[in-house]
Amino acid sequence: PKAAMDSGAPQLHGDAPNNQAFHWVVAGGDTDAAFAEAAGSQNHVVVTDTIIQQRLIPNAVEPRSAVANWQFAMGELTLWSTSQNPHIARFLCSLVTGIGEHKIRIIAVDVGGGFGSKIPMYADEMLAAFCSMQLRRPVKWTATRSEGYLATIHGRDHVEQVELAATKDGKITGLRAEVYAGMGAYLSTAGPGVPTILHGLMYSGPYEIPNVRGDIYGVFTNTTPVDAYRGAGRPEATFLLERMMDLLAAELNVDPVEIRRRNLIQPFENGHDVSTGLTYDSGNYQATLDLAMQHVDYPALRKEQEKERSEGHYMGIGVSTYCEICGLGPSQVAGAVGFGGGLWESATVRFYATGKVNVYVGISPHGQGEETTFAQIVSDELGVPVDDIEVIHGDTDITPMGWGTYGSRSTVVGGGALALSTRKIRDKGIALAAHLLEAAEEDIQYEDGKFFVRGSPDQSKTIQDIALMANVAWNMPEGMEPGLEATTFYDPPNFSYPFGAHVAVVSVDADNGHIVLLRYVAVDDCGPQINPVIVEGQVQGGVVQGAGQALWEGVVYDDNGQLLTGSMMDYAVPKAHLLPNIEVLSTVTPSPHNPLGVKGIGETGSIASTVSIYNAVIDALRPLGVTRIEMPLSPQRVWQAIQQAKGA
Numbered sequence: 001p002k003a004a005m006d007s008g009a010p011q012l013h014g015d016a017p018n019n020q021a022f023h024w025v026v027a028g029g030d031t032d033a034a035f036a037e038a039a040g041s042q043n044h045v046v047v048t049d050t051i052i053q054q055r056l057i058p059n060a061v062e063p064r065s066a067v068a069n070w071q072f073a074m075g076e077l078t079l080w081s082t083s084q085n086p087h088i089a090r091f092l093c094s095l096v097t098g099i100g101e102h103k104i105r106i107i108a109v110d111v112g113g114g115f116g117s118k119i120p121m122y123a124d125e126m127l128a129a130f131c132s133m134q135l136r137r138p139v140k141w142t143a144t145r146s147e148g149y150l151a152t153i154h155g156r157d158h159v160e161q162v163e164l165a166a167t168k169d170g171k172i173t174g175l176r177a178e179v180y181a182g183m184g185a186y187l188s189t190a191g192p193g194v195p196t197i198l199h200g201l202m203y204s205g206p207y208e209i210p211n212v213r214g215d216i217y218g219v220f221t222n223t224t225p226v227d228a229y230r231g232a233g234r235p236e237a238t239f240l241l242e243r244m245m246d247l248l249a250a251e252l253n254v255d256p257v258e259i260r261r262r263n264l265i266q267p268f269e270n271g272h273d274v275s276t277g278l279t280y281d282s283g284n285y286q287a288t289l290d291l292a293m294q295h296v297d298y299p300a301l302r303k304e305q306e307k308e309r310s311e312g313h314y315m316g317i318g319v320s321t322y323c324e325i326c327g328l329g330p331s332q333v334a335g336a337v338g339f340g341g342g343l344w345e346s347a348t349v350r351f352y353a354t355g356k357v358n359v360y361v362g363i364s365p366h367g368q369g370e371e372t373t374f375a376q377i378v379s380d381e382l383g384v385p386v387d388d389i390e391v392i393h394g395d396t397d398i399t400p401m402g403w404g405t406y407g408s409r410s411t412v413v414g415g416g417a418l419a420l421s422t423r424k425i426r427d428k429g430i431a432l433a434a435h436l437l438e439a440a441e442e443d444i445q446y447e448d449g450k451f452f453v454r455g456s457p458d459q460s461k462t463i464q465d466i467a468l469m470a471n472v473a474w475n476m477p478e479g480m481e482p483g484l485e486a487t488t489f490y491d492p493p494n495f496s497y498p499f500g501a502h503v504a505v506v507s508v509d510a511d512n513g514h515i516v517l518l519r520y521v522a523v524d525d526c527g528p529q530i531n532p533v534i535v536e537g538q539v540q541g542g543v544v545q546g547a548g549q550a551l552w553e554g555v556v557y558d559d560n561g562q563l564l565t566g567s568m569m570d571y572a573v574p575k576a577h578l579l580p581n582i583e584v585l586s587t588v589t590p591s592p593h594n595p596l597g598v599k600g601i602g603e604t605g606s607i608a609s610t611v612s613i614y615n616a617v618i619d620a621l622r623p624l625g626v627t628r629i630e631m632p633l634s635p636q637r638v639w640q641a642i643q644q645a646k647g648a
Helices: 031-039 085-099 121-135 144-151 236-253 256-261 285-296 300-309 331-337 368-380 410-436 463-472 532-551 604-624 635-647
Strands: 020-028 044-056 063-069 076-081 102-107 137-143 156-166 170-185 212-220 314-323 345-351 355-363 389-392 446-447 449-455 455-461 484-490 499-508 515-523 582-586
Touching: 020 121, 031 044, 031 156, 031 170, 044 236, 044 532, 063 121, 076 085, 076 121, 085 102, 085 121, 121 137, 170 236, 236 256, 236 314, 236 604, 256 285, 256 314, 285 300, 285 314, 285 499, 285 515, 285 582, 300 314, 300 499, 314 604, 345 410, 345 463, 355 368, 355 410, 368 389, 368 410, 410 446, 410 449, 410 463, 410 484, 449 463, 449 484, 455 463, 463 484, 499 604, 515 532, 515 604, 532 582, 604 635
Parallel strands: 076 102, 170 212, 355 389, 515 582
Antiparallel strands: 020 212, 044 156, 063 076, 063 137, 156 170, 314 499, 345 355, 345 484, 446 449, 449 455, 499 515
16 A cells, blocks of 8 residues: 555546545654654664555455345335444435435344454445336345455555664653555545554553554555454554564563563553543553463473474464454544444343343344343343343344444443343332332342342342233332333443453474464453353454464455455465464453443454464564564465575
């Protein structure tokens, strides 16, 4: 993308000189002063690097598809769409077709995964709707895998020129970055938000960095549009920071873990302001790093590395400590940065007379296991068996409004709305139970699905008893409405900020450049875990995708804009036999503003793993003089880097 802004480069759009889509700046403190001081002092150092974040292709288990059915007599359109946000799809469909939003029904239940690639509204779905309206019969469209590679959004595609200033005792004084973010030929639905608020605002990471500046240029290129792909801006920011931390450690001849310890923000429970303008919710970054080091026995690992090197083997250890931003809203921030929509969520909890429960959520999960997680929230809050709860989502005709599943916001925001709805149910249940038990409301306690009088547990009503009475309304307190149902629209007051520390161990064959990922340890903190098995699966999946970027994946175009990696024959994706068991550990630091105390977890693996593995490979090859290699770290590139270092 940087070359597309050069003088004389072909222009894609007449109203975008030099192919510049936008220039966005994040700044805090005084970076000019920090770097001027570093340049004029023998007590400071400055390290620099140019980082290439190669373009990636999302590979969901199923490609995109749509079925449109125009009912001419009713003036109604039903669109089955593989969308991560059906309610937004309905709104955009209304704008495109001219059909009233109330006459459009979007159904998106089993969409075959997404990883961000099914956030945007694509022309294909709209063409299916147009054809159905013209033919007055259902029209189905499904992309082939190769068509998806060409037309579904891509991810990453950054050129980052970075400088880090620090004192010689390893304390960071400033960070400066100039980033050229390839946006493709056109701006995708959420594309401009990826290299800006989701990237530049995270330049502090988990560290105390008093002076930060990032100049981010969005660049039009003659390629597929770029949008959110698992992590969306935060993997790029974490990579940038964690590479500079390793370069600083090498410059000062300090252990990479120690250089991180010297700069980590101290533990906090209720807010910490950073130089990019954000207020983190809570964090204990030392705890995750300590647990990771303890789990891998870091001193012993370094001794093993020394032994391997003495025998002519190249083993590397890569470490990253990260903090990320997710759980999107708040809506006020979304409006301020030009998001073009809200970021609240809604949930309705409805009890039937039999005590069974339907949960209607605006969020639209697509493989994260939220049906289980949401049922567990209701069960934990109200004491109803999980088997008695059904979670309904993805149908705009029967679910409340929601702003979509992305940015690790499903449990944080959607789950927050659901928790608040259950608490409204509980409060009404307490009032009704007090009436039925002839007791004061303040004397009613609620535990494990049972309302009882304090000190007299035999005087009780189950939640099922309350549901029955509320639905038949035979004996209700004066002024209480029948029914046991509650809806909440929850707009979070802040983002959530998960964090963690990851460790990768690799071996590199110096004769042929082949890399083996020997071990991977992930320690993450997403607050309280509702379903630890799902959390573990999310982390493992993210780690695999991040490993894919580090070692195998990369989009290639020829000079004429022809996609050369147009199928899985040419675009390498991770395979199970290439990966070790991913060891998942955690700490728990609740978010102070979330109703459940939770933070997002769906993207942490992909955020931390790419740079952890990259750092490990460079660490392995440091004795050979290798300091950087462009990703993916293919055997050919690694071997060439070794030969060049030998020649130098």
